[in-house]
Amino acid sequence: MDNLIESSKVIASQVDLFQLQVMLIFKQIETMQREITSQQSKKLPTATLVQSQQQKKPEDEVQNMISSTVELPRIGGLKDIAGLWKIKKQLKSLVILPLNQPQLFINHKVVNSILLFGPPGTGKTHLVHALASEAKAVLYGVSISNMLSPFVGQSEKNVQALFEHVRHSEHSSILFIDEVDGFCRTRNNAEQDHSRRLKTELMCQMSKLEGASNVFLICATNCPWDLDTAFLRRFQKRLYVPLPNIAERRELFQLFTRNTPLEVYRNHWSELIEKTDGFSGSDVSDLVQGALNLPITELEDTKIWKPSEDGFYEPIVTAEDFNRDDIVCCDLSDLPFGSVRTRPVQMLDLFNSLDDITPTVSVTDIKKYETFVSK
Ligand SMILES: Nc1ncnc2c1ncn2[C@@H]1O[C@H](COP(=O)(O)OP(=O)(O)O)[C@@H](O)[C@H]1O
Numbered sequence: 001m002d003n004l005i006e007s008s009k010v011i012a013s014q015v016d017l018f019q020l021q022v023m024l025i026f027k028q029i030e031t032m033q034r035e036i037t038s039q040q041s042k043k044l045p046t047a048t049l050v051q052s053q054q055q056k057k058p059e060d061e062v063q064n065m066i067s068s069t070v071e072l073p074r075i076g077g078l079k080d081i082a083g084l085w086k087i088k089k090q091l092k093s094l095v096i097l098p099l100n101q102p103q104l105f106i107n108h109k110v111v112n113s114i115l116l117f118g119p120p121g122t123g124k125t126h127l128v129h130a131l132a133s134e135a136k137a138v139l140y141g142v143s144i145s146n147m148l149s150p151f152v153g154q155s156e157k158n159v160q161a162l163f164e165h166v167r168h169s170e171h172s173s174i175l176f177i178d179e180v181d182g183f184c185r186t187r188n189n190a191e192q193d194h195s196r197r198l199k200t201e202l203m204c205q206m207s208k209l210e211g212a213s214n215v216f217l218i219c220a221t222n223c224p225w226d227l228d229t230a231f232l233r234r235f236q237k238r239l240y241v242p243l244p245n246i247a248e249r250r251e252l253f254q255l256f257t258r259n260t261p262l263e264v265y266r267n268h269w270s271e272l273i274e275k276t277d278g279f280s281g282s283d284v285s286d287l288v289q290g291a292l293n294l295p296i297t298e299l300e301d302t303k304i305w306k307p308s309e310d311g312f313y314e315p316i317v318t319a320e321d322f323n324r325d326d327i328v329c330c331d332l333s334d335l336p337f338g339s340v341r342t343r344p345v346q347m348l349d350l351f352n353s354l355d356d357i358t359p360t361v362s363v364t365d366i367k368k369y370e371t372f373v374s375k
């Protein structure tokens with residue numbers, strides 16, 4: 001018992017010592033902080049200190065903001081865009097020609113602001129990336145998130161700084177505002193003050209771009225009717241990017257099946273192409289991906305396998321396979337690690353995948369675009 005009392009006294013004194021050490025450390029930190037603050041205030045009057053901090057932060061922010069907008073084009077060039085021949089031709093003469101043959105535009109106005117509008121998944125974003133690659137231009141992806149700042153008035157200054165930066169840059173530049181309807185919606189009473197100011201600044205900067213020979217502002221939207229009319233009018237060119245027609249869908253199938261086992265069926269696509277009327281490029285891409293994935297998704301339900309000559313297990317597909325005496329009956333999870341192979345993908349998979357896909361764009365939506373174009 002005495003031993004127990006003795007050892008608890010020792011522990012209590014050790015705890016006291018520890019608490020004392022912690023208090024001492026806190027005191028030392030407090031003293032150091034006071035010293036630093038007094039030294040800083042000796043060097044700079046308080047007002048200057050606060051001011052310099054406020055000035056420094058937005059400047060750094062602007063530099064960071066400009067660098068954060070630079071994007072690496074995801075598409076190699078316009079050759080990677082299927083169909084859209086008319087739009088590609090227009091974009092070539094509007095953007096690539098003035099950059100490659102500037103002498104042609106000495107007495108001609110360069111069109112600096114272009115709006116691409118049309119149903120979702122028709123390749124608008126892809127087109128701009130392809131254009132930036134082809135024009136060897138620096139691509140600046142402008143979005144609300146990289147323009148907005150917590151400092152009052154700084155968001156407009158960000159827009160101004162970015163446009164000024166590209167106007168003075170010696171490189172060719174493409175400023176790209178994707179889904180611009182998020183930026184410049186129709187004015188309404190509920191609109192917040194900061195977004196109104198941001199929009200006004202953007203329109204002001206658009207006017208300043210006019211005449212620049214190597215800077216282009218390209219905006220894209222799926223909902224052109226949501227755009228502020230004043231903003232809409234600022235675009236020197238508005239291009240409708242429609243759903244692909246029959247010939248364009250053929251090119252889309254060719255593009256998406258390139259270097260896949262489905263490539264060999266390219267002479268048998270007519271029925272498929274007819275059945276995909278109303279599909280966007282993105283829907284066609286989903287269809288092909290779906291077909292390529294079907295043999296993989298089937299594996300989970302497969303119960304009968306045949307060993308291949310090179311040591312893999314494959315699902316059985318033909319009636320002849322059933323008669324083999326080396327077939328294995330088990331679940332996918334029972335087979336050894338790395339030993340499974342899918343059955344080959346077939347033309348039929350494209351039709352089966354078609355059953356799983358509903359076109360994204362409805363006939364009513366298309367009418368809305370056509371009405372907008374005809375206005
Ligand atoms: N004309 C096209 N050429 C190549 N790919 C296309 C085309 N249209 C759509 N796509 C495919 O659809 C996807 C969506 O395209 P995207 O450019 O983002 O459409 P949008 O910006 O019009 O909504 C792309 O990833 C691409 O695979």
Ligand SMILES: [Mg+2]
Pocket residue numbers: 124125126178179220
């Ligand atoms: Mg897009």
